[in-house]
Amino acid sequence: MDRIRTGLAAYGMSGRVFHAPFISVNPHFELTAITERSKELSRGKYPDACIVRSFDALIGLEGLDLVVINTPDGTHYEYARRALEAGKHVIVEKPFTTTVAEAEELVALAASRGLTLSVYQNRRWDGDFLTVKEILSKGLLGHLVEFESTFPRYRNFVRPDTWKETGKDGGGLTYNLGAHVIDQAVQLFGMPEAVFADIATLRKDGKVDDYFIIHLLRPSKAPEVRITLKSSYLMCANEPRFVLHGREGSYVKYGLDPQEAALTEGLLPGTPHWGEEDKSFWGLLHTERDGKVVREPYPSLPGDYAAFYDNIYQHIRCGKPLQSDAREVVGVIRLIEAAWESSRMQRVVRI
Structure with a gap:
């Protein structure tokens, strides 16, 4: 079997939780190398993977097919560029880059080398998001008029030991979680004509x-839908993850996809009932059916982050379309830049 020999650029939370487990259980991949600058935390779980001490050593490995750039945000552009120049296919953690110019340069470089460049927008495979897509595809709410997506967090103190909160190598909530909720909205409704945002500390x-x-104002696929995206570190009492209102009903969903929690606990993808959500967390569908009011839980579809890596294999080895193509994710970075401009200028910014 022609497995894809894969290397991780880091073994922090992203490497341990979101990448190594899916690579290691997928028979089409080989977890070949892991970058750990001084420790050997991966040795116990992945004894067959070699540990390298630098990114240069990783991209210099002969026979390595794919590099996962799961390092701090501010390094994504440089590391992805160097990996592509070394002839490797590349997966970049979100956010893809910190500027549109960097993103477009990487896309052009990958195209010129005939290499795959994908962004790890794994929350396209969240169970709640897949459920929202199903509800919309079935027209259960009638003509949709309002879409709210909120990613709640609660940490009322600042951690000084992480780049995500010091700003040293990127970080900040808009690039971190904004990259997910913006991407999901664009997947559903297309790119908007304009953005109006408030970003704060x-x-x-x-x-x-x-x-x-x-x-997001006047999205290309549904200009009449009002889209609101929100996140905060001061949501002690959770707001709904999704709120959808249509002319014939509403859908309200609390709670987060269970895959991250399962991975953090050490469960491996593919275990029985993977990605399934407890019925107590199913969203509420409130509509009419055959002239009668319906107000009942709507079954959540199972989440499936493994589908991301399945698609990477199908694209690289079988030529199938790439589902999280960096070319389209450039639009997410464009919207984040526009949101920051809108917040600074306190005005609507056209795309």
Whole structure:
């Protein structure tokens, strides 16, 4: 079997939780190398993977097919460029880059070398998002008029030991979680004509943004839908993850996809009932059917992050379409840049 020999650029939370488990259980991949600058935390779980001490050593490995750039945000552009120049296929963690110019340069470089460049927008395979897509495809709410997506977090203190909160190598909530909720909205409704946003730092002594509310105006696929995207580190009482209102009904969903929690606990993808959500977390569908009011839980579809790597294999080895193609994710970075401009200028910014 022609397995894809894969290397991880880091073995922090992203490598341990979101990448190594899926690569290791997928028979089409080989977890060949893991970058750990001084430790050997991966040795116990992945004894067959060699540990390298630098990114240069990783991309210099002969026979390595694919490199996963799961390093701090501010390094994504440089590391992805160097990996592509070394002739490797590349997966970049979200956010793809910090600027549109960087993103477009990487896309052009990958195309010129005939290499795959994908962005790890894994939350396209969240169970709640897949359920939203199903509800919309079935027209259960009638003509949709309003879409709200909120990613709640609660940490009312600033962690000084992580780049995500110091701003040293990127970080901040808009690039971190905004990259997910914006991508999901664009998947559903297309790119908007304009953006209106408020981005702020609300926690005491905060150094990066920890709050945003972003309105995407007149999306290409559904110009009449009002889109609101929100996240904050000060949501002690959770808001709904999704709220959808149509002319014939509503859908309200609380709670987060269970895959991250399962992975953090050490469960492996493919275990029985993987990605399934407890019925107590199913969203509420409120509509009419055959002239009668329906107000009942709507079954959540199972989440499936493994589908991301399945598609990477199908694309690289079988030529199938790439589902999280960096070319389309450039639009997400464009919207994040526009949201920041909108917040600074306190005005609507056209795309």
